Amino acid sequence: MNTYDDDQVGRARVADSPELLAYYDELAQLDAGALWTVANEIEPWYPQPKSVPVLWRYRDLRPLVAKALAMVKAEDAGRRVVMLVNPGRKEHSAAVGLLYTGLQIMGPGESMSAHRHAAAALRFVHEGTGAWTIVDGQKLKVGPGDFAITPNGTWHEHGNESHDAPVIWQDGLDIPLTNTLDANFYEIHPELHQRPGPVVNSSVLSHGANLLPYGLEKWTRPYSPVLGYPWEPSYQALRNLAKATGGSPYDGVIMEYTNPLTGGPVMPTMGAHLQLLRPGQRTRAHRHTGSVVYTAAKGRGVSVIAGQRLPWQQGDIFCVPSWAWHEHANLDPNEDACLFSFNDFPVMRSLGFLREEAYPDHDGHQPVADRQP
DSSP states (O other), X not given: OOOOOTTSTTSOOOOOOHHHHHHHHHHXXXXXXXXXXXXXXXXXXXXXXXXXXXXXXXXXHHHHHHHHHHHOOHHHHSSOEEEOOOTTOGGGTOSXXXXXXXXXEXXXXXXXXXXXXXXXXXXXXXXXXXXXXXXTTEEEEEOTTOEEEEOTTOOEEEXXXXXXXXXXXXXXXXXXXXXXXXXXXXXXXXXXXOOOOSSTTHHHHHSBTTBOOOSSOOOOSSSOXXXXXXXXXXXXXXXXXXXXXXXXXXXXXXXXXXXXXXXXXXXXXXXXXXXXXXXXXXXXXXXXXXXEEEEEEESEEEEEETTEEEEEETTOEEEEOTTOOEEEEEOXXXXXXXXXXXEOHHHHHHTTOOOEEEOOSTTOOOOOSSOOO
16 A cells, blocks of 8 residues: 655655556565555654553552452462553553553462563552562562562562552563564573572662662672662652752653662663652643653642643553653642653663654643643
């Protein structure tokens, strides 16, 4: 099928003819084709993501996530996860772009066997106080609002040591990217479980108070030596920054979870941020290459993404496709709101694809399909 673009110079404008159609058939028989028949599709003037803005409400999903506890054993499923799938990326099981996310639930006293895979993973805890993970022998305990990483190729296992309540955390992975590159592997630990070291949360204890440990073996791995970033100090850091700066007009007061040795992202393929919106604050619109999955960590607000108004409250998850205009607003006039997010910016930056621009209108806000926040 031909694409026509008669109004723009430099685009394919080849009209079909019986001879050309026969020629295309000849090429197809040799698993070949004519570039000009798809040039306008594969070489767009600007990014044309198949992903669309989506809001997943936690209050709607949570009962269904909990329902899986009685129906599916975690070990039988590998991981008991309700994945969040973008209507435009179903073939990749992706939430947006080449990023995956889902809600995993672990019952009281439950644990899963150790495994590893080529895809990198991260966790953001929604509820429950008994969650733990072991990554390459380091045991980490996490609670609500905590952020943890499981770098690619590391042995890891999870569990819930609570005796009376489930744990629900959000998984984020680059599985769609890894599969698109035909680079994924999956392996079960030969002993089914790891032998954790004697100190829980050792990576967090070793890197704190803006100080780096001195005299230890040099860390040479391409990801952060810190496996967990607790909520309280992260939120306090945001509050402290808010006292010292007005923040970004596009993201409010925003900070990146980083590798303390390099100042770069926590993992080579995925980065993560935590941002604060002051009471009643409304940011200006901007757009960038790279996809983002947001989680409302605190408060309530609304985000306008590609002209769609998506109201959110704590626990809700939403996505911003690459090159989509987006802006955020805190609907509470008295309390701040916080958004956790993860993204594929490290990939974009490494490949030289990262690009960003502000909305050109004088007031910095995009038109909204229904009404302004």
